[in-house]
Amino acid sequence: MPQNVGPIDSSRTPRYAGRDGFARLPRLDQVGRADIVVAGVPFDTGVSYRPGARFGPNHIREASRLLRPYNPALDVSPFELTQVADAGDIAVNPFDIAEAIETVQSAAYDLTADGTRLVTLGGDHTISLPLLRAAAERHGPVALLHFDAHLDTWDTYFGAEFTHGTPFRRAFEEGILDTEALSHVGTRGPLYGKKDLDDDHRFGFGIVTSADVYRQGVDEVVAKLRDRIGDRPLYISIDVDVMDPAHAPGTGTPEAGGVTSRELLEIIRGFVGLNLIGADVVEVAPAYDHAELTGVAASHLAYDLVSLLALRHRETSAGQPADASALSR
Template structure:
C-alpha cells in the first residue's frame, strides 16, 4: 500500500511558505484516500455577542504551520500512521442558519461516508448540531464530551432555536446523543438562573467545572471522563473559550477563571484508546487574538485530536490484520 502523504518538509520549504492546509498537509483531492479529514466551517451567524469566528478556520491553519510531524506527548507520528488531508472549507449560507445547518450536515455525512474521521475547525458552536447529526447517522446516539465555559443547552435566544448557545439542547431533543455518557468540561461564570443547571442535569449532562480541573488535577479528571464514556462512540466538541482569556483572548464570549492550554491538552491526551469518532474546535475569532495566542492554542488542540484519531485508526487497522493496513477500505 502507498504510504501516507504527509506535510511539506520544513527543511526544504520554510514554514512561512508552501501550501496553506492544516499543518501544511495535502488537500483531500491530492490523496487517494483519507483516514482523517480536517475541514473548516467559516460560519458565525449564530453568535450572541462578538462575531468573527467565520475567520477562525484559516486563522487556525495559519497557526498550524509551526506544528511538527512527531507528537512526543502521545509518542506518535500521526501523519505516518494515517492519511490525513485538509478538505478546505464547507461553503455555507451566512444569511440563513437553517440552510447552513443542512449544508454542514450533508457535507459531514459525505466526508465520513467511508469511515473517514472528521475534525472540524469553526466557526461558531452552532455547527456542532449538524456535525452530531451526521455522526449519529453513522453510529447512533453518540457520547459527548463538551469543553466550554458555557453549557450551550439553553432553549432560545430572541426566539431563535438554532444558535451557538443551543446546539446540545437540540441534540438532546433529537435523540442523537447518548444521555448516559454526556459531560461538560471547564464550565464557569454566571448563569441566567439555577434552572439552567437543573435542566442541564435533566438532559443527562455531568459537569466538570474549571475549578474542578484546578482542584482535582488533569489525571483524575481524565480518568473520571473515561469511566463515564466507556467504549461508546465518542464525539468531542471544544469551544476555545474553555480556556482562560489569558490563553485564548480571541473568542466571542470570554469568561474569567478558565483552564490553561496545558490542562486542556493533558486532559485530551488522557483519552488514548477511547472510540473517538469525530471532533470540532470552534469559536476562534482572530480579530480579538493579539499575538495569535488563540490560534496557536487551537492549532495544538486540533493536532492532538488528529493524533488521537490516528492512533485509533491504526489500532483498528491492526485489529483487522496485517492485510488490512492503514487506510484500507477508505476512499476519497
C-alpha cells in the first residue's frame, strides 16, 4: 500500500516557508485522491453586518502552519492514518448568491466522491446550506450540530431567503436534516422576539446555550449531544462567533458571553466514534482578528475535525474501535 503524503516537515523547513495549504499538506492535484479533503469557500455576500469572511480560508491556512502532525488530545496522527489534502478554494460568484450556492453544492458533491470526507473553511454561514445539500445527496437527511452564537433559522433578511442567518431554516424546509437529531450549541444574546425560539423548536432543534456549557460543564454537554445523535450521519457546522470575542474577535457578528476556545475544542473532541460525515468552520473575518486569535482557534478546530474523521475512517475501514478513553470524555 502506498504511503500517505503528509505535510512538510517543519523541523527541516521553517513554518514560514514552503507549502501554503492547510497544515502545509499537499494539494489534492498532487496526490490524485484523498480520504479527507480541506477546501475553502471565499464568500461573504450573505453577511448582514461586518464583511470580510471571504478572506477567512487563507487566514485559517496561514494560522495552520503552526499545527504539528500528532494530535495528543485524540491520540492520533491523522496525516499518517489517512491521506489528507488541500483542494484549494471553490471559486464562487461574489455578486450572485443563488449561483454561488449552486457552485458550492456541485463542488462539494464532486469532492466527496468515493467516500472522501470534506472539511470546509469559510466564508460566511450561507455556505452551510449547499454543503448540507451535498451531504444529504450522499447520506440522506443528516444530523446537525450547529455551534454558533445565533440560531441561523430566521426566514429572510430584507426579503432575501439565502443569507448567513437563514441556512438551517432553508435546510429544514428542504427536508435534508434529520429532525430527530438537531442541536444548536453556544447560542446567546438578544433575539428579535420569542417567536424566533418558537420557530426554532418547531424545526426540531434542541438548544445548549453558552450558559449551559458554563453551568453544566463540557462532559455533561457532550453526553447529552452524543445521546441525541446516536449513530446517525452527522454534519458539524462551527461559526467561530460561538466563542467569546475575547477568544475570537475576528468575526462579523460578535456576541458577549461565549464559550472559550478550550471549551469548544474539548466538546468537539468528545465526538470520537460518532458517524461524522463532514464539517465546516465559518465566519472568520481576518480584518478584525487582532493577534490572529480567531485564525489560530479556527485552524485547531479544523485540525480536530480532520482528526475525528481520520479516526472514523480507521474504525470503518479496519474495524478498529475508537479509543475508549476518548469516548468516555
